[in-house]
Amino acid sequence: MDRRALSVDWPLIHPAITQEGFFQRTSLASVDAVFLDPLSIAHHWTDAVAPNRDGVRRTDPTRDRGLGRTVVAWMRRRREEAADLLQRGGGILVCRLRTHGEPLEIVTTDAPPEQIDRYSWLPSVGLVDRHHQFSFPANSRLLPRHGEDVVFSNSGSPFEEYLRAFADHIVYDAIYQDLLSTPLDRFATVLARNRVGDILAIEVPFDEGRLVLVPPLQGVSPSREASVLLHSLEQAADRPTYAAVPDWLASYALPGEDALVDEVAGLVERRDTLIDKVAEVESRLAEKTRFKRILYTRGRFSFVPAIADSFRALGFDVEAESDHLVLTCAEGDGIVVAAATEGVVDLPPYRRLRDTVDRMMTDGDGYYKGILVANASLELDPKRRPNACSDAVLRGCQGQGFCVLTSYQLFKIVSSALSDSKKASLAAHRRTILECNGRFKEKRTT
Numbered sequence: 381m382d383r384r385a386l387s388v389d390w391p392l393i394h395p396a397i398t399q400e401g402f403f404q405r406t407s408l409a410s411v412d413a414v415f416l417d418p419l420s421i422a423h424h425w426t427d428a429v430a431p432n433r434d435g436v437r438r439t440d441p442t443r444d445r446g447l448g449r450t451v452v453a454w455m456r457r458r459r460e461e462a463a464d465l466l467q468r469g470g471g472i473l474v475c476r477l478r479t480h481g482e483p484l485e486i487v488t489t490d491a492p493p494e495q496i497d498r499y500s501w502l503p504s505v506g507l508v509d510r511h512h513q514f515s516f517p518a519n520s521r522l523l524p525r526h527g528e529d530v531v532f533s534n535s536g537s538p539f540e541e542y543l544r545a546f547a548d549h550i551v552y553d554a555i556y557q558d559l560l561s562t563p564l565d566r567f568a569t570v571l572a573r574n575r576v577g578d579i580l581a582i583e584v585p586f587d588e589g590r591l592v593l594v595p596p597l598q599g600v601s602p603s604r605e606a607s608v609l610l611h612s613l614e615q616a617a618d619r620p621t622y623a624a625v626p627d628w629l630a631s632y633a634l635p636g637e638d639a640l641v642d643e644v645a646g647l648v649e650r651r652d653t654l655i656d657k658v659a660e661v662e663s664r665l666a667e668k669t670r671f672k673r674i675l676y677t678r679g680r681f682s683f684v685p686a687i688a689d690s691f692r693a694l695g696f697d698v699e700a701e702s703d704h705l706v707l708t709c710a711e712g713d714g715i716v717v718a719a720a721t722e723g724v725v726d727l728p729p730y731r732r733l734r735d736t737v738d739r740m741m742t743d744g745d746g747y748y749k750g751i752l753v754a755n756a757s758l759e760l761d762p763k764r765r766p767n768a769c770s771d772a773v774l775r776g777c778q779g780q781g782f783c784v785l786t787s788y789q790l791f792k793i794v795s796s797a798l799s800d801s802k803k804a805s806l807a808a809h810r811r812t813i814l815e816c817n818g819r820f821k822e823k824r825t826t
Contacts, residue, residue: 385415386406416475421481422481422482425484438485441487505586512566539616542612552595555580673685695806784818
């Protein structure tokens, strides 16, 4: 069955979807499904009303040439249309989850000011069970939080499958929060959370209809997204509406039900054991492969710690300073400056290394071997990378007696040390680095 869909300020390209703006004519209740992105709604007043000294955009309907009354009327109209779509029409409204945005305060003489934001058009629903009450959107808050960490809930909802299809493109800007900490699973379906448990996507029942809040996507073709959304819409329309299981239902058991319940419980226990085992092995794998980060990362929070781990694997004691690493061992001490770049490592890292070594010497801390670890041309396979350092850097390090070591060479040294972790072997690797002057040259095996 073909279903009529309306896209409101959400670019979706498909013959079955009509495109319109929030402040255009088509009623939300005149179609079977609405896809709405509220991001641009607030432009209607932020472009026309400047913030007051207190930072609030405020307008007086008696002086603003009808702006305030127009915005209020449109919000009321869209709220009624959305309620009719969901509660009377049994339709589906998919809305992107954003923050409330900048509100507009409507000043009135005989009542408290009314605040309008980009979600003021949402209809209300109240659901109650024996112990809890769910009031939407009265007790809901959309708080700003940005990230890409998405954990799906395995809800079985077709709109969770829509999100899974674009899992690598989800970049959320807001989270859903219930002010009363209502157990939402009793009233709605949570589709996705972030790694700390904040809700990123949720499906709220409105009688026969459903409101679905989903995070935005980035870098997705409008036609591809439209196709997946329409497929989810068709599947959702054929599913029964959401209903929380009452507490007393367990007392009405059917023949054979208990055996299936026990089987499910056993499978869940086995699944949880496997999940724990997978997490344990993944942790060991991450620990084992952490040295690989020196081949492709950059920066003080990824590349430098990986370099420190690599030297620790060779038996050095490593102390991390703000812009360098201090190495100590029985064979000698060293200062390491790590530099990673898309191009070629030039003079600034070398000068930082030279100044640090000189400062240690003049401060009376003794002699430290200068070691420059370079990671250049990161987009290329390490085996195919050209010279990591400029000629000036190589000349400077040669003259100062510094060791110039690429991250790939350090990786191979660490790999060799891990395969033969005897103390004598580790000491030989440390001496090779500390005795190197200029470009590091690997020993050839015959």
